[in-house]
Amino acid sequence: MADITYYELPGCPFCAMVRTKLDELGLDYETIEVPAAHHERTRVQEVSGQTGVPVITDEAHDVVGMPESSDIVAYLEETYGDA
Template sequence: MAAITMYELPGCPYCAKVRSKLDELELEYDTIEVPRSHGERTEVEEVSGQTGVPVITDEDNGIDGMHESDDIVEYLEETYA
């Protein structure tokens, strides 16, 4: 199991942006596909306090439920580039 977990929805352009950065930095990560219905996204809501995606957690750096693709990309660049 990787330290980074990404909650995503297939076809989401914001998720694709984060996934591209993770791949560019050659980071290992797990993905969890969330349901299309926001009302059924209980797992990501428990982690982040909201139902939007993408959301990442990074156990190695104490990141629980970071959301907003621009913030995630900036975090990944600052932490792993």
Template structure:
């Protein structure tokens, strides 16, 4: 399983996703993105936009899911009890 999270330190939406990942006991790779949106080419490549958080889940064909609420819901549905 390869989960990747694109995040920004201090971002409350990113923290919400990290909390859910930890609650579910999931291992993931963190990618810290630059604070400047114009320098977030890597995020834009995977998700089509420059906002974070963005989740990548290669096992389930998720190539770049934005929006913390959507990510949390996805994680619960996919990996929850």
């Protein structure tokens, strides 16, 4: 089982940005596709306190429910990048 769980909505450009970074870094992650209707996104709301996506959790670094694509990309680069 992967340490990173990635919540996304297919077709979401912000989600695509995060997925691209996960793939560029060669990270193993579990993807959970959320429903299009915000009121049906109970699982992501339980994790992050809101219904927007993308959201990640990273058990290896005690990150739970991190939202905002730019914050996620910066976190992934800082934590898993070569720099």
